[in-house]
Amino acid sequence: MPEKPSRFRDPTKQSMLLTALYIAQEQYGYLSEEAMERTAARLGLTLKDVYSTASFYTMFRTQPLGKYVIQVCEGLSCFLVGGAERLVDYISRKLNIQPGQTTPDGLFTLQTVQCLASCGTSPTLKVNDELYEDMTPDKVDRLLDQLAGR
Amino acid sequence: MPFERILLRNVDVPNSEKIGTYLERGGYQALRKALQEYTPDELIEIVKASKLRGRGGAGFPAGLKWGFMPKGDVTKYVCVNTDEGEPGTFKDRLLVERDPHQVIEGTIIASYAVGAHRAFVYIRGEFFMGVKRWIKAIADAYDHGFLGKNILGSGFDLDLSVHRGAGAYICGEETAMLNSLEGKRGEPRLKPPFPAQVGLYGQPTLVHNVETLANVPHIVLRGPEWYASIGTEQSTGPKIFCISGHVKRRGNYELPLGTPLRKIIFEHAGGMRDDRPLKAVIPGGASTPVLTPEYLDITMDFESLAKAGSMLGTGAIIVLDESTCMVDVARRLTKFFAHESCGRCTPCRVGTQRMLEILNRIEYGQGQEGDIDLLLSLCEGIAGRTFCPMGDAAVNPTLSTIKHFRDEYEYHIKHKRCPAA
Numbered sequence: 001m002p003e004k005p006s007r008f009r010d011p012t013k014q015s016m017l018l019t020a021l022y023i024a025q026e027q028y029g030y031l032s033e034e035a036m037e038r039t040a041a042r043l044g045l046t047l048k049d050v051y052s053t054a055s056f057y058t059m060f061r062t063q064p065l066g067k068y069v070i071q072v073c074e075g076l077s078c079f080l081v082g083g084a085e086r087l088v089d090y091i092s093r094k095l096n097i098q099p100g101q102t103t104p105d106g107l108f109t110l111q112t113v114q115c116l117a118s119c120g121t122s123p124t125l126k127v128n129d130e131l132y133e134d135m136t137p138d139k140v141d142r143l144l145d146q147l148a149g150r
Numbered sequence: 151m152p153f154e155r156i157l158l159r160n161v162d163v164p165n166s167e168k169i170g171t172y173l174e175r176g177g178y179q180a181l182r183k184a185l186q187e188y189t190p191d192e193l194i195e196i197v198k199a200s201k202l203r204g205r206g207g208a209g210f211p212a213g214l215k216w217g218f219m220p221k222g223d224v225t226k227y228v229c230v231n232t233d234e235g236e237p238g239t240f241k242d243r244l245l246v247e248r249d250p251h252q253v254i255e256g257t258i259i260a261s262y263a264v265g266a267h268r269a270f271v272y273i274r275g276e277f278f279m280g281v282k283r284w285i286k287a288i289a290d291a292y293d294h295g296f297l298g299k300n301i302l303g304s305g306f307d308l309d310l311s312v313h314r315g316a317g318a319y320i321c322g323e324e325t326a327m328l329n330s331l332e333g334k335r336g337e338p339r340l341k342p343p344f345p346a347q348v349g350l351y352g353q354p355t356l357v358h359n360v361e362t363l364a365n366v367p368h369i370v371l372r373g374p375e376w377y378a379s380i381g382t383e384q385s386t387g388p389k390i391f392c393i394s395g396h397v398k399r400r401g402n403y404e405l406p407l408g409t410p411l412r413k414i415i416f417e418h419a420g421g422m423r424d425d426r427p428l429k430a431v432i433p434g435g436a437s438t439p440v441l442t443p444e445y446l447d448i449t450m451d452f453e454s455l456a457k458a459g460s461m462l463g464t465g466a467i468i469v470l471d472e473s474t475c476m477v478d479v480a481r482r483l484t485k486f487f488a489h490e491s492c493g494r495c496t497p498c499r500v501g502t503q504r505m506l507e508i509l510n511r512i513e514y515g516q517g518q519e520g521d522i523d524l525l526l527s528l529c530e531g532i533a534g535r536t537f538c539p540m541g542d543a544a545v546n547p548t549l550s551t552i553k554h555f556r557d558e559y560e561y562h563i564k565h566k567r568c569p570a571a
Contacts, residue, residue, distance in 0.1 A: 060316055
C-alpha cells in the first residue's frame, strides 16, 4: 500500500530517495512524472520533494535518452591533451548529432560532462556506467562500431 | 632513496582490492591494535600528535575535528567523502578502486574513536567501479567480523553502508553531502553549526575525505611520532599528488608533504611534454590560484602554498606549457564552477555566469575596454559572500590569471583575438 504524503517526512525514508530514483530511472528509462509520483508514494514524500531532488542532480534524466549515453569530459586536463571539445566535435560529426541530442535510431545520445576524475588518463569519456580513458579518434571509432554492433 | 609508499603500498599488487590481499599485507592489524590497546580518547590524542590534516582541500587538523565530537551517549555518525570531483584530482578513485579496505579500516578506527555506530560512504554517482568495489569490500569486512556487532570481540558495533550520489560537484562540500545523504538537494548548509555539532539528521557527524582516513591505520600501527617525522613541521605525512596536463608522465605520486614542486614535475612526472617551457602550474586543483615558474622551488605543503598566495587544495597539480592561453584556462575553469554552482546563493549562481560570459567574449576576440575591471569587480562581489567556500574557489582561476597574466587579457581585448589560437 502506498503511503500518503506527510508534511513530517520520515528522514530515513527520504534518505533512500536517490537510490529509489536510480531504480525508477532504470525501470522507466527516465524519470517520467509517473515514475516520480510512484517514488513519492513509496517513500511517503510529495511529488515536489521528489522533483526537487531529482532536478538537482545531473545523473537523473527527465527525458528518454539513447541506449548508449556518451558523456565526454570537458575538463581542463582533458582539453590539454586533445580531449574535451575536440573529442565532442569528432563524435558529433561522426554521429551527426549535436551535444544533447540523440541519434534518430535511438542508439546514441551525446553529452558533455564536467570532470570525471580521470585527469591522469585523459582524454576521458563515459558510455553509460563504463569509463574509457586515454581516448583518441581511432579508439572512438572502434568503440562506436562495437556499440553499434558493426 | 625513493620514498617508501604508504597509502599506495598496495595499489600495484594484483587483486589489491580483495580482502585476502589486504590481510596478507598486514591489513586490519591497526584495527585490532586500536580496539585492544587504546581507549577512544587515546586514539584522538594519537591522531592529534600525528598532526594529520584533512586531505580533501581545507587541511583542517583531523585530531581536532575528532575532539570536537561530543562525548557520551549521543547518536553520532561518520561520513566518508568519496565525492571526488575537483578538476585535476584522481587520487580517491584510485584508493577506493584499488585499496578500499585501507579506507574501511581507517573509518572503523575513526568511528570507534568518536563513538559512532553508524557510518556512511558517500560516493560520486559517476564512480561506478568505485561503488562496486565499496559494496564488495564492505560485505567482506562484515564477513570477517570487522564490521557489525562486537567487532573483533571488543564490544564495539559499527554499521557501514554506501550511498551513491548522482552528479553534483558541490556534494563534496561536507554540509551539501549531508543534505544529499538525507535525500535532499545537495545545497550547502550555513556554518556554524558545524557538522561535529549538528550534522546528519541533526546529530554530531564526523566527515572525512577518503585519503585522510587512509592515513589513520598507519598512524595507529606505526605511531604518531613516526608519522609526524614525515613531511614538514606543520604539514605531516605522505600526500598523493595527482599530476595532469603537459608533463611526460601523468599520474598519482605519493610523496612526503613538503616535496619541492620542481622535483614532482621534473623528476617524478618526467618533466615537460615535448620539452616545452613551463608557463604556469595550478598546484592543488581547479579551486587553487595558478602559480608561475618563479614558484617552482616552492615546497608542496599547506604553509608554503598559502604564503605564495595559493593553496595545497587536494594536491592536484595541473601543469601548463607555453602553448596554453591563460584566458582560456580561466574560462574553462569558470565554466566548470558556473555549471556546478548549486544555485542557492545569488553571488555564486549569477556571478559565475556573468564571469563566464565576459571570459567567453574576451577569448573569442569580442572583449571590451573595461572587461578586466568588470571581472575583478565581479570577483569581489562573489568571494566571501556565499554560504560555502565555492564562491571563493570560483573566482580563483580568474583572479590569479589576471594577477600573473594580465598582459594576455589585454592582448585579447586590444587585438580582438587569442594569440594562442
